[in-house]
Amino acid sequence: MSIEKVPSSSAQPPSSASSSPFELRKGVNGLHKVVLREVRGSSVEVYLYGSHVTSWKNDHGEELLFVSSKAIFKPPKPIRGGIPLCFPQFSNHGPLESHGFARNRFWCVDPDPPPFTNTLSKAFVDLILKPTEEDMKIWPHSFEFRLRVALGPGGDLMLTSRIRNTNTDGKPFTFTFAYHTYFSVSDINEVRVEGLETLDYLDNLRNKERFTEQGDALTFESEVDKIYLSTPTKIAILDHEKKRTFVIRKDGLPDAVVWNPWDKKAKAMADFGDDEYKHMLCVEAAAIEKPITLKPGEEWKGRIELSAVPSSYCSGQLDPQRVLQSS
Ligand code: BG6
DSSP, rough: OOOOOOOOOSSSOOOOOOOOEEEEOOOOOGGEEEEEEEETSOOEEEEBTTTTEEEOOOOOBBBBBBOOOOOOOOTTTTTTTTEEEBBBBOOSSSSSSSSSGGGGGGGESSOOOOOSSSOSSSEEEEEEEEEHHHHHSSOOEEEEEEEEEETTTSOOEEEEEEEEEEEESSSOOOEEEEEEEEOOSOGGGGGGEETTTTTTEEEGGTTEEEEOSSSSOOOOOOOOOEESSSOEEEEEEETTTTTTEEEEEEEEEEEEEEEEEEEHHHHHHHHHTTGGGEEEEEEEEEEEEEEEEEOOTOOOEEEEEEEEEEEGGGGGGHHHHHHHHOO
């Protein structure tokens, strides 16, 4: 089993001018987590294990992400819920373990983060993953994966991934990627997803065959596991009962996975409650259909920005298209 690395740099925030104050605490099973807070009250928690966001709360203290009550916070099992990072392979679309290994490795606080142009956010943390010799036996490439997790002044959650090929043998590498976000919803039957209608998708439940989505917004009444291709940069999840709309803005991530295991698969998962499928929906900004190739020295960047806005959609005051069109 791997040993948790908590380098001295993670015991306190880095001391550069751009550094952000954050708390490092012990979470479930003594695993270290970083806590970010924004002055108005919103907060985020990120486990160093997997660089895994496990909590995102708005300024009323309401949890916006789903984490299973049966999640196992014990390596090498990835945490069920929150935002697992899928790298260097999405799902079982390749020879590696499902969703790659970034989500079940110990990351470090980055002592030397790259400069960021967006300085609006005062609550952020920079994390880094580099492969061990063991990792290189299963994926023979040297890389630096840097993740910035930032909380905006209005409570928006921003994740920026930068992946660099640091191979010294001149070899390129190729990967697929996803931010596997589990959104908390009141009732899956009352949820609509806007922005993916009429698009092509690969259906994981039908041998990854390609189909075209029909009709209006997506609604849910059975298991879904689809990879929508070439999606717009904004997708909205409308939760009628909560009167809340999640808006996902993404950059560098053309695809979007929509997943809900529904009842049978839920029962088959040891780290997922039998009825919990009713209260979650994964909408995952991803790069899958066209894998990313980096030559030595090259870097890829993929970013998401998540907002939760109150919606009075039920009373017809909010046109979902306007949510998508507004900046
Ligand atoms: C989704 C995949 O992204 O993740 C599904 O599309 C998969 O096929 C699901 O079942 C959960 O994966 P895991 O490895 O976390 O159980």
